[in-house]
Every structure is written in structure tokens, then in C-alpha cells.
Amino acid sequence: xxxxxxxxxxxxxxxxxxxxxxxxxxxxxxxxxxxxxxxxxxxxxxxxxxxxxxxxxxxxxxxxxxxxxxxxxxxxxxxxxxxxxxxxxxxxxxxxxxxxxxxxxxxxxxxxxxxxxxxxxxxxxxxxxxxxxxxxxxxxxxxxxxxxxxxxxxxxxxxxxxxxxxxxxxxxxxxxxx
Numbered sequence: 001x002x003x004x005x006x007x008x009x010x011x012x013x014x015x016x017x018x019x020x021x022x023x024x025x026x027x028x029x030x031x032x033x034x035x036x037x038x039x040x041x042x043x044x045x046x047x048x049x050x051x052x053x054x055x056x057x058x059x060x061x062x063x064x065x066x067x068x069x070x071x072x073x074x075x076x077x078x079x080x081x082x083x084x085x086x087x088x089x090x091x092x093x094x095x096x097x098x099x100x101x102x103x104x105x106x107x108x109x110x111x112x113x114x115x116x117x118x119x120x121x122x123x124x125x126x127x128x129x130x131x132x133x134x135x136x137x138x139x140x141x142x143x144x145x146x147x148x149x150x151x152x153x154x155x156x157x158x159x160x161x162x163x164x165x166x167x168x169x170x171x172x173x174x175x176x177x178x
Contacts, residue, residue, distance in 0.1 A: 025139075025141075026141050026142060027138070027139050027140045027141050027142070028140065028141070028142045028143070028144060028152075028156060029134070029135065029138070029140040029142070029143045029144070029156055029157075029158045030143070030144055030145075030146050030149060030152045030156045030157050030158065030159075031131070031143055031144075031145060031146060031157075031158050031159050031162055032145075032146040032147075032157070032159040033124075033145055033146070033147070034146075034147065035146075035159055035163070036123070036127065036159060036162060036163055036166065037120060037123060037124075039163060040123060040163060040166050040167060040170070041166075041167045041170075041171050041172065042119075042122070042123055042126070042166070042167075042170045042171060042172055042173045043119070043123055043173075045171075045172045045173060046119035046122075046123075046172075046173040046175050047119075049173075049174070049175040050112065050115050050116060050119065050175055053112065053115065053175065053177050054112050056177070057108045057109070057111070057112060057177075060108070061105055061108065061109075064101060064104075064105070068097075068098060068101055071094060071097070072094065075087075075090055075091065075094050078090070111177065115175055115177075118175075119173050119175055122170070122173050123166070123170065123173070126166060126169060126170040127162060127166060130162050130165045130166055130169065131143055131158075131162065133165075134158055134161060134162065134165075140158075143158065146159070
């Protein structure tokens, strides 16, 4: 009985030290990705450039829309004076043109989304080495996104430090439509 009790006491004292040795000390940092993606100098300049490109695309689309509507009205007006076969041919030609236009229009609108995604990825890629440096400096083993955390200590928040370093390493992003 005493032997069993002695084994139990030894086991209880040894097992926690063995388990503790397997896990490193954990230090957690928090980062607000949304704040960085909206407040970083590169993000602001990219957003301005994308906005200009979007305005250009919208004005091109508006002009093309007006042209398509004019052609539709001309086709409708000419229906009464054209032979049915000729009208059918013109109508098919117009429908093909509208189909092609809709594809081009969709492609232009998708380009805006692509520009946003590319600039976002550029910023996220620039953040990775900054986070590695900060985590090595401070001994941080885990960095979590602030949106997934309900409560954290203010000293855990690395956002402002990352933002400062990001603004130095990536002050602008050049966004082009091509």
C-alpha cells in the first residue's frame, strides 16, 4: 500500500514536468489587419489609384451603354421599313454585339476587383517579414488577428508598431489598369 502511494506521488510530481518540457513558453501578440489594410500609406495610395481607374471604367461603360441604346433604337425604328430577312439579320448582328459588349463590360468590372485583391496581397506580403521581426524581438510565439479575439491586453496589440514599419518599408503601391 505504501509502495503504491509512493509510486503515485512520484508519478504526480514527474508527469507535469515532462509535459511542461514539451511545450515552449507561449507569448501572444494581436494585430488588426483591417486597420492596417485601411490606414497604411500604401493602402491609401492604392485606394486612390483604384478609385481613379474605377471612375475611368465607369465613364467608358456609360458611353458604351449609350451607344448600345442608340443602336437598339435605330434597329427598332428601321424594323417597319426593312424586309423581314434583312431585319432578322440586323437583329442577330445587334444581339451578337450586345453579347460581346456585356462580356467586355463584365471583364472591366472584374478588373477593379482584381486590382483591389492584388494591392491587398502586396500589403499582406509586406507584413509577413515585419511580423517575423517583431515576434523574434519580443519572443512572441503566436500572433492572432484582432477580429477573432473578444478581449486582449493593450500591450499585446502590435498593430501600430506594424503600421509604422510597414509605412517605412512600403510607402506606396503602384496600381495600373493594364
